[in-house]
Amino acid sequence: MTQPLPRPWLSRYEAGVPQTFVPSSLTLPQLLERAASKYPDRTALSFIGAKTSYRQLWQDAGRFAAALQKMGVQKGDRVSIMLPNMPQFVVAFYGTLLAGAVAVNTSPMYTPSELEHQLTDSGSETLVMLDTFYPRYAEIAARVPVKRVLVTGVQDALPFPKSLLYPLKARKDGTWVKVPYGERTLSLTKVVASQAPNPQPVPISADDVALLQYTGGTTGVPKGAMLTHRNLVANCEQARGWMTDLRDGQEVTLAAIPFFHVYGMTVAMNLSILIGATVALVPNPRDLKMVLSQITASGATLFPGVPTLYNAINNHPDTPKHDLTCIRACISGSAPLLLETARRFKEITGGANLVEGYGLTEASPCTHTNPIFGAQKEGSIGLPMPGVDAVVVDDSGQPVQPGEVGELWVAGPMIMKGYWQRPDETAKTLREAFGHTWLMTGDMATMDEDGYFRIVDRKKDLIIAGGFNIYPREVEEALMTHPAVLEAAAVGLPDEYRGESVHAVVALKPGQSATEADLIAHCKGLLSAYKVPRSVEFRTELPKTAAMKILRRQLAQEAKAARGSTKASA
Known part of the structure; x- marks a missing residue:
């Protein structure tokens, strides 16, 4: 009989957080149906002045499901959804599932070639998209399996007279697209x-399977994680159990993190529907003025986000003009939350609890988070959530001692079924051990005696200089404490003497200045000599994914290419 692994984190749970967890057998459409039954007249979605009740949302999802069925969509067919955060996304997502089909979250930032890969790989015969994105689809239409395209626009979700004025504004801004409607291209509305x-x-x-959620592809060709209804509902229920002070039918969620990203979909959309919250939709998280105005206009109480979003709010010139004290709790995911970002955000919101969490696409995605009100350990991702098992292992797959670095493995009801049509990749990622099916995260971590975990860094992002292991996050933490630094990333560059050396890429705050020598000197006071950047590159902005996650690997590739061209010219 397999000896159970220790769970020291259970003794650190806040009062009210369940020590044991059994997921329900609810499907995602049942979550929405239940919310519509309990809160029929409550606003489910708020979008630039337009409001949709839970009753209306349930009916619209039913209409969309009926429309898909009329078009011939069968159970298990894939429906790709390429929309920003707007009411049509929620209708299409839940309607797809109600019809028995599988939703495929599709990034609005995809290039034609990326879109072609995902549509082909998923076998999607139905595509729901924003009119602005149509030209990208048109480029690849002849090479993908799509049989029907359902097109919608921002104006379709706006109240009168905004619905009439928006097309005029789009034409003026040069973003208006004339869609060739016909037999295969239809108006979603x-x-x-x-x-x-x-x-x-x-x-x-x-x-x-409810969802194919494609990974970012930073380690190769993007793969579709098969997430079941149980996976996705269980993760919402786990988050609900963790946030002990959530008030069913009373919360307002600021949904700036994109729904097509697994974190936004689970924490901003599905969790909100589980608890009957109002979802204040922000279609473009990069529009900081809109984010700030929606927080105050909606009275948002919950604000899930990513570190770059919180950091941008911390440093935006309009932030002091807005009262952000309505925010009670924020869980930061998708990327490491630097200490300075959390400290300053709590300061400007008058004490909002911004805590770091952790998750992966393959885990639906949340596995760890810091206690909302209990003991938080700075720099840690917190404790495993109810129903999550976690272990740090060495290269042979054996648990390491508390405080030792190893790879983090996680298990629980939220772990994916596998990768779509890639059994070989599934076998490399899921492993049976200690009586569980484990997801091998590829992240290097430690667990302390209390069960708090820290992510040291990605295995593949490790910088090895002169035989020393350097974790980029540690360097980035040091850079971010400099008063002039807005954003920072640390990458490894080839070094003939050391093997690799640390290269920093930073963006400075507006109106601030610093030199390469300034930042290197600053880091020397905080880091061991071998961790200090040897070079610093300045940019006005660091490249990010659609979910505002800094593209560290892209920066490394560009820095290597630039260094190579410099040597060639010399």
Whole structure:
């Protein structure tokens, strides 16, 4: 019999957080149906002045499901959704699942070639997209399996007279696209309006695949993680158990983190529907003025986000003009939360609890987070959430001692079924051991005696200089304490003597100045000599994913290319 692994974190749970966890067998459509039954007249979605009640949202999802069925969409068929955070996304997502189909989250930032890969790999025959994105699809239409495209626009979700004025503004801004509607390209709004909200019942199991969520592809070709209804609902229930002070039917979630990103989809959309919250939709998280105005206009109480978003708010010139004290809790995910970012955000919001969490696409995604009100350990990702098992192992797959660095493995009801049509990749990522199916995260971590985990860094991002292991996050933490630094990333560059050397890429705050020598000197006071950057590159902005995660690997490739061209010219 397998000896159970220790769970020291259970003794550190806040009062009210369940020590044991059994996921329900609810499907995602049942979450929405239940919310519509309990809170029919409560605003489910708020979008630039337009409001959708839970009753209306449930009916619209039913109409969309009926429309898909009328077009021939069967159980298990894939429906790609390429939309920003807007009411149509939520309708399309839940309607797809209600029809028994599988949603495929598709980034609005995809290039035509990236879109072609995902549509082909997923076998999507239906694509729901924003009119602005249509030209990218048109480039690849002849090479993908898509049979029908349902197109919508921002104006379709706006109240009168904004619905009439928006196209005029889009034409003025040069963003208006004339879509060639026809037999295969249809208006989403007209299609939904033509249906009654009563699709044909489809038997849906909690173990059916609900979503193909493609990984970012930073380690190779993007793969579709197969996430089941049970995976996604369980993760919402785990988060609900962790946040002990959530008030069902009363919260307002500021949804700036994109829904097509697994973190935004689970924590901003699905969790909100689980608790009957109002979701204040922000279609573009880079529009900081809109983010700030929506916080105050909606009275947002929950604000899930990513470190770069919180950091941008900390440093935006309009932030002092807004009262952000309505925010009670924020869980930061997707990337490491630097200490300075958390400290300053808490200061400007009058004490909002901004805590670091951790997760992966393959885990639906949340696995760890710091206690909202209990003991938080700076720099840690906190404790495993209810129902999550976690262990740090050495290269042979054996648990290491507390405080020792190893690879983090996680297990629980939120772990994916596998990668879509890639059993070889699944076998490399999921492993049976200690009585569980483990997701091998590829992240280097430690666990202390209390069960708090720290991510040291990605295995593949490790910088090895002169035989010493250097974790980029540690260097970035040091850079971020400099008063002039807005954003920072540390990467490794080839070094003939050391093997690799640390190269820093930074963006400075508006109106601030610093030289390479200034930042290197600053780091010398905080880091061991071998960790100090040997070179510093200045940029106005660091490249980021659609979810505002800094593209460290892209920076490394560009820095290597620049160094190579410099040597060649010399």
